[in-house]
Amino acid sequence: MKRSFLFLQGPHGPFFRQLGSFLAGQGHRVRRVNFHGGDVSDWSDQNSVDFLEPISAWPGFCRKLLAEQEISDLVVYGDCRCQHTKAMVEARLAGVRIHVFEEGYLRPHWITLQANGVNGHSELPKTAAFYLDVAKNLSEPAFSPVGPAMRWQVGYCLRYYAGKIRHHERFHHYLRHRPLHPVHESRLWLKRFLCHPVRKHQALKNCRDLQQGNPPYYLVCLQLDSDAQIQCHSPFTSVAEFISQVLRSFANFAPENTRLVIKNHPLDNGAVNYQNLITIQAHALGIEHRVIFLHYGPLATLIRGSQGVVLVNSTVGTQALFHAKPTVVLGRAVYDFASLTFQGGLDDFWYHGEPPDRKVFQAFRLYLFNHVLLNGSFYAPKLRKTAIVSATKRLSEIPHRPAVMSSRVMIEKMSEPAFP
Numbered sequence: 001m002k003r004s005f006l007f008l009q010g011p012h013g014p015f016f017r018q019l020g021s022f023l024a025g026q027g028h029r030v031r032r033v034n035f036h037g038g039d040v041s042d043w044s045d046q047n048s049v050d051f052l053e054p055i056s057a058w059p060g061f062c063r064k065l066l067a068e069q070e071i072s073d074l075v076v077y078g079d080c081r082c083q084h085t086k087a088m089v090e091a092r093l094a095g096v097r098i099h100v101f102e103e104g105y106l107r108p109h110w111i112t113l114q115a116n117g118v119n120g121h122s123e124l125p126k127t128a129a130f131y132l133d134v135a136k137n138l139s140e141p142a143f144s145p146v147g148p149a150m151r152w153q154v155g156y157c158l159r160y161y162a163g164k165i166r167h168h169e170r171f172h173h174y175l176r177h178r179p180l181h182p183v184h185e186s187r188l189w190l191k192r193f194l195c196h197p198v199r200k201h202q203a204l205k206n207c208r209d210l211q212q213g214n215p216p217y218y219l220v221c222l223q224l225d226s227d228a229q230i231q232c233h234s235p236f237t238s239v240a241e242f243i244s245q246v247l248r249s250f251a252n253f254a255p256e257n258t259r260l261v262i263k264n265h266p267l268d269n270g271a272v273n274y275q276n277l278i279t280i281q282a283h284a285l286g287i288e289h290r291v292i293f294l295h296y297g298p299l300a301t302l303i304r305g306s307q308g309v310v311l312v313n314s315t316v317g318t319q320a321l322f323h324a325k326p327t328v329v330l331g332r333a334v335y336d337f338a339s340l341t342f343q344g345g346l347d348d349f350w351y352h353g354e355p356p357d358r359k360v361f362q363a364f365r366l367y368l369f370n371h372v373l374l375n376g377s378f379y380a381p382k383l384r385k386t387a388i389v390s391a392t393k394r395l396s397e398i399p400h401r402p403a404v405m406s407s408r409v410m411i412e413k414m415s416e417p418a419f420p
Contacts, residue, residue, distance in 0.1 A: 004029040011378040013156035017043040022392040036174040037167025038160040080228035108182040110373040120233030126337035135363035150382035219257040234331030251285040254350035326353030
């Protein structure tokens with residue numbers, strides 16, 4: 001049965017436009033909504049429509065578009081942007097199937113495509129028994145490795161923000177989902193680039209010292225303040241709040257012969273000086289000699305050498321589980337359940353954290369490979385086509401419509417964050 005797809009905002013670059021073309025080539029109808037000039041630079045043709053009104057008018061606009069175009073499927077990138085959450089409410093009320101793309105739960109060779117939600121909104125079961133049972137009939141898939149794609153991603157980002165600035169007056173009602181203006185972010189990235197050589201030299205020196213293994217250390221991996229994983233799927237209002245909790249717990253409950261290594265996110269722009277924040281708080285707690293901050297570092301090596309990993313809900317967690325390291329999650333993550341992660345809380349983790357069950361993790365990985373992930377990249381051209389072909393096949397095979405859910409109050413509650 002031929003379908004009608006509505007695309008909203010996607011990853012920077014041509015991924016959504018090319019996916020739409022593949023679907024149209026199979027006879028499906030395709031529409032796209034542009035919310036600002038960056039969207040226009042990625043997809044502007046007869047199948048796109050511009051939304052130029054205030055966000056308050058978006059639910060009604062979306063409701064009308066779903067009905068007039070007889071939309072059967074809604075496709076979004078991330079499910080926490082304001083425009084996407086409101087559209088998903090209208091889609092559920094209309095019985096429209098929802099497909100959410102996101103960065104891969106297992107990286108770097110995979111991207112995520114799930115029905116109805118990802119990350120903290122994911123419908124993935126959280127019981128070891130489920131994955132052990134299902135994995136009996138699953139096999140390890142073949143895949144193509146994704147090479148370096150940063151230059152493509154940066155290029156698409158620059159074009160995206162240039163389009164955003166060029167069409168700013170036309171889309172003046174648009175509300176950004178990121179807190180900083182693109183010009184300010186550009187300045188921060190320039191500063192980071194200029195500081196890179198010195199910071200990398202110091203970080204690599206610290207990493208070499210840590211590889212000696214004495215004293216043992218725990219690894220803490222930071223995320224981005226603007227990330228929905230922090231804003232919607234964690235109990236923290238900021239990464240700084242997460243850092244404060246971890247430092248206090250480490251000072252009071254961790255073995256005295258251990259260190260705490262805090263690694264910054266590779267895409268952090270420096271808007272918050274975490275190094276100064278950590279230095280001040282560690283000094284106040286009397287543990288400044290036990291805490292190390294890294295701007296850079298080989299993640300796999302740091303994980304393998306650690307006693308355990310502490311995080312909010314980053315995909316670093318799946319890497320820690322792959323390396324059989326005790327892991328504690330302080331937010332909501334698809335892999336946070338008994339047999340994989342420590343369920344006893346942070347204060348007890350330092351002494352009682354245990355490695356994950358290897359059989360359960362292998363079963364979990366097999367399920368993700370076969371039902372959730374797609375091999376490929378949003379950015380690198382060759383592997384982007386691989387992902388688009390797989391995504392087209394999966395989207396085309398999903399049944400036409402789920403049952404209509406009629407309660408607006410119930411639907412809107414489903415879209416609320418777990419940690420208001």
